[in-house]
Amino acid sequence: MKFYKDHYDVIVIGGALAGLSSALMLADKGKDVLVLERHNLPGGIASSFVRGGIEIEAALHEMMSIGEKDNRLKVGKFFDDMGVDIEWLKVPEAYHASLPGLEVTLHPGLSTFAKEIDAVVPGTYDKVLSLLNLCNTVFDSVNELSIHPMSKAKMLLKHEAFVKTAGYTTKEVIDSFDLPKKAQDLLAPYWIYVGSGFSDLPFTIYSVLRADYVGYGSYIPRKFSHEMSLKMAERAEAMGVQIEYRQHVEKILVKDGKAYGVRTARGDEIHADYVISSAYPNKVYTSMIEPASEVPSKAIKMVNGRRLSLTAFSVIMILDDTAENLGIKDYSVFKGDTMDTDLLYKDLAGLGPYRYLTCICHNLGNDTATPPGTCSYSITTLPQVKGWKTVKAEDYDRVKHEVAKQMIDEMSAYLGVNLLDHILEIVIETPMTVNRYTNAWNGCIYGYAHTMEDHIIARLQTAEEESFIKHLEFSGAHAISGDGMGPAVTNGRKAAKNVLDTMAAEEAAK
Template sequence: MKFYKDHYDVIVVGGALAGLSAALMLADKGKDVLVLERHNLPGGIATSFVRGGIEIEAALHEMMSIGDKDNRLKVGKFFDDMGVDVDWLKVPEAYHASLPGLEVTLHPGLERFAKEVDAAVPGTYDKVLRLLNLCHTVFDSVNELSIHPMSKPMMLLKHEAFVKTAGYSTKEVLDTFQLPQKALDLLAPYWIYVGSGFSDLPFTIFSVLMADYIGYGSFIPRKFSHEMSLKMAERAEAMGVQIEYRQQVDKILVKDGTAYGVRTARGDEIHADYVICSAYPNKVYTSMIEPASAVPAGAVKMVNGRRLSLTAFSVIMILDQPAEKLNIRDYSIFRGDTMDTDALYKNLAGLGPYRYLTCICHNYGNPDCTPEGTCSFSITVLPRVDGWKTVKAEDYDAVKHRVAKQLIDDMSAYFGVNLLDHVLELVIETPMTVARYTGAWNGCIYGYAHTMEDHIIARLQTAEAERFIKHLEFSGAHAISGDGMGPAVTNGRKAAKNVLDTMAEEAAK
């Protein structure tokens, strides 16, 4: 019996969140789909691992765009619609901000959040609420316009706030509110999840981030991000998708400017009408297209011109005491010696010491996630790829341990507890870990940076021109939405929609 069919409607390269979302959507529309994943399990970065008999989350701090059961946002709704039954737990707080002169815990809910900022910086309630409401209005517009595009005059009529703020940076819009610096500091911590300093971050992106996380709260799966990946893969298979693990795709085959299949590292040549690819365009256009002469010059220009977003450095620990005994009191802590995001962005280009970090204690969102009497605690920095690209192989261990030590020492001093005295398990993930595990270009986790010159609105407008090879779509953090697990799901769906639209257009010809 042949292992592969002679032909598929669509081959999906990569069985992580984006690839599996595309596969689910296509299978739901009756398409014959093959997913090829180079690992022996689904999920890519959305996974867990086991050390000392304890299952440990590999990456996820919090998922956006899920929403409560009776008020789902787009990603939560997609899972529900596809029959992917994830046991979501709502994260109890937005974050604890540990910033110069501020130790404040803030909770989701626009009014509650504004009240809590006001309690820390009196007299700011009205302005902060007005700002959050503006973010929410823009967020609603983005959601509507991404499904129902409309003409510019109609947009002006129906989405005035969106149109009025679209060309401005986060800094420019925040400045108009004339808030005291401390209030601005309390509003800034999530910036790292979109990874550009406020001078270069479009206000639209900031709005979506704030409205989604603060308006609706964030979520985690009870059985770690691996639960999402595994349930997506199981459901896709139940819907008829063929998923093959340990199958690395080396080449995407192109003829007359159109993709028609792939070649795996094992040498199988498999044919399909369409290919959806989770590997970064940088990788695809520089080494995966066969023949190489089929790569248009514009494609190489495009990837060279795009700025990569952030990568990740994370120290993940299992500690031998319950969190509160170690003075760990919050689910999420953002800590920095400044909240000047432009300065922090510069600092992230180096190899430390890092001035801004984020910590997660999963037990506060998922009390049973570690054995009784222990807790899980991770410290993460999201550096730019620049510094890490310069690390030589012979220096790697020393740099990794130096950076990890800085982070642990910083948080130990903060808690007044030497965390190293309490370690049962300790794992260090670096940009190199991400690059090796998922093949992500330079270990980048958020795709391409959203900047004033290149962001989701601009990308939507250039998307057609950037379809350099027909019947080849990209899905993954590097596609249009960028940034994180929720957007990766949206990107996978968008890739599947593009395929379905093209199929319909070509059938109608």
């Protein structure tokens, strides 16, 4: 029996959130899809692993864009529409901020959030709520415009706040509200999820992040992020998608500026009308296009011109007691010795000690996260990729353990418990781990940084020009929306939509 068909409509490289979203959407429209995944499991970063008989989340802190069952946001709705049935658990709080002079737990809901800030910084309710409402208006515009593009004149009429704030940084807009520093600090913690300091972060991106997480709350799947990828893969196969694991795609075959198939490390040459790649454009344009003469110089310029976003360093532990007994009170803690995001961003270029940590105790959002009498606790920072690139192989083990120890010591001091005395299992994930398991370029987890120079609006406008090879689309955190698991799903859907639109246009032109 032949392993592959002679021809597919679409080959998707990578069976993680983005690639599987593309596959589901294409299969839903009756297309014949092959997914090639180099690992022996689906999911990429959206995965879990087992240590000492305990299943452990590999990455996910919280998912955006899910929403309640009767009021789904776009990612939650996509899963429902595709028949991917996930048991979503709402994270109980927005976050606990542990910042100089502040120990505050804030909860989702725009007015709840503003009230809780007002309780700590009196007299700020109206201004904070009005900032959050502005974020919400921009968020609604982004959602509508991403589905219904419109003329500039109409946009100005219907989406005034979005248009007026688009050219400003987050810092500029927040400063214009003239809030006391403590209130500003309490509005900053999620910043690391988008990976740019506020002097360079478009307010549009801040708005989406803030309105989504604070307005609607965040969610986790009961069976970890792997529940998403496993169920997506299962559903895709039920819809007729062929998924092959342990198949590393080495080359994307191109002729006369148009992709027509791939070659795997095993030597199979497989043909399709379209290729969707979860591999980073940096990797694709520098080593995967065959023949290399088909790589346009503009594509190399584009990948060199974009700034990679952040990678991850995470210490994930299973502890030998309950969260309550260990004094862990919050699902999510952001801890920093300053809330100057520009300074913190610079700090992430080094190898620690890191000044901004994000800690998660899954048991406080998921009562079945670990066996009774234990709990999970992860301490994470998201460094820039350049620092870790300087670590020599012979120093890697030492540096990794030093950084992990600093992070454990800092959180032990915060909790008043020596975490080292309570570790049943520990895993240290570094940028190298991410690179090894997912092939992500330099271990990057968020694609390209959202900056004023590389504004999402400009990305949307130049998307067509940046489609350098016909019938080749990109699907992953490195595509237009960037940043995280929810956007990876959105990017996967967008890549599939581009393929479907091109198919329809080419059919119509025949």
